[in-house]
Amino acid sequence: MDQNNTILGTGISGPGNPVYGSELAKISIVESASLALTEALLNSDISQELKLNDICAGIGLAGVNLPHVYDEMIKWQSPFKSIYLTTDIHIACLGAHEGHDGAVLISGTGTCGLSNVKNHSKIIGGHGFPQGDKGSGAWYGLNAVEAVLLALDEMAPPTTISKYMCQVLKASTAEEIISKVAGKPASFFACLANTVFSALEDKDEVALAIIDEGASYISKMARLLLKTTPPRISFIGGLAEWIIPYLDQDIQKQLSSSLFPPEAGAVFYARHQTASLK
Template identity: 45%
Template sequence: MWFIGVDGGGSKCRALISDEKGRTLGVGLGGPANPLHGYEQAVASVMSAIRDALHDAGLERRALTESIACLGLAGVNLPSLRQRMLAWQHPFAGLHLVTDLHIACRAAHDGGDGAVIISGTGSCGVAVVGDTETIFGAHGFPMGDKGSGAWLGLEALRYYLLADDGFVERGALYKAFQQHFQTDDALAIIEVMAGKGSSAYAALAKLVFNSAEQHDEHAIAMLKDGANYLDQLADKLLRCGPPRLTMVGGLTECWQPWLRADIAAQLEPALIAPEAAAAKLAHAQAHKRSA
């Protein structure tokens, strides 16, 4: 029996295959895996990451029929998406479906109590203390996800369009947009971004951080706004009484210098990788099934 763990977010997903003794056999990487922004894309990304992990482990595809998989995916906190993913005709012997934030919290504290702030493509906060799980955010882009890469990218695009029309000053961030898209035509940029999902907007976030380093006042204002939200999110999580607080996601290192000093000082590193936590959960589910 093999155990597959998948951590799937808005920009990429990672898979890990382990054996009965918990030893990692192979790892793999796939694309965006949030079914809110495309069910078919999410399934394809999950399977791509798992195929990579199979290849890395030296296992044949038929090993999937002898595997228990745990998928931690963004978006499956929404009931309709959860039901659709559960209806998937998957190739595994068994499937356990949870949210990516549940996996992130288990990974951050290796299954113990604690709280985690997530800021990657999306954003949210979760605290697990005893039998109580408390979630803040996780509303999805563009309605929510303040302090995330996608939110920051959308704020930056809105600024660019205002600056292009002369409503606000054209600073380093304005120039960074033109260099990134290789055009000074605002309509051409709109055409590129029209209909794009959260990962495309998240790809613009680094332009804001880079422009802030060049003292762009609009970039700095965006980062202060996002950091203030993340500070408040941390405050709410800490009021739940968790023994540890961790921040994870692709923008963690970028945000930390912008956080309040007392919040930054309390952040502790994640103990294991999310996909490893998912594989552990798959192993635990297998033992429950056989009990």
């Protein structure tokens, strides 16, 4: 990004969660940064001599709220001039509000909420799947599987989620479904969330109950964050546009559009940290 916040180059690489492999995360960070720099050099009049070791990098990662993960990553002998490390939710909040104070709700594979006001942060959720992440894609997917299995066992009302679930998994019995879902990660269950929203179009009451439960959780999270009086609050993530219509009406009215994507928040964070050292 340039000083006018114009994005000059982007780069996408592999997994970047150090909890599941710090070495792979480091490789992904370097690869994505290299791709972004290459594109930026092609799209601007920046000196072609610019290298990664000339750059102060803002890095937002899941898992660095855990002390041992943060310590491992901050000691990294990276190819950058310097690194400024924070959480993925923090850079998402900075991106949503162009580097200024605000709050953000996220519903993607997982869920989390953060408010950053006058250098004080409040984090809600982000505890991971399956012990947390209510209202997330993974949570919706897991609840869909549970609803389908209960329906097949005639222990709960039938639901059209079953039709969509069986199509996605190419399964028709409880045993076949279990064989497909047992031991799968959060990302797998998140891919099943769409079965709930598809069933909602059929006016399926089971699907509506699941969606309402997740949306109620997000609304409650928003109320807690709003108590910190953030100037703005945004709702982002792959499921946000699906869930917004089911949030409490007063919460819907207070939502503001995200101004920049999360990765831009990493740039804002690096700028803040660099300026604070001067």
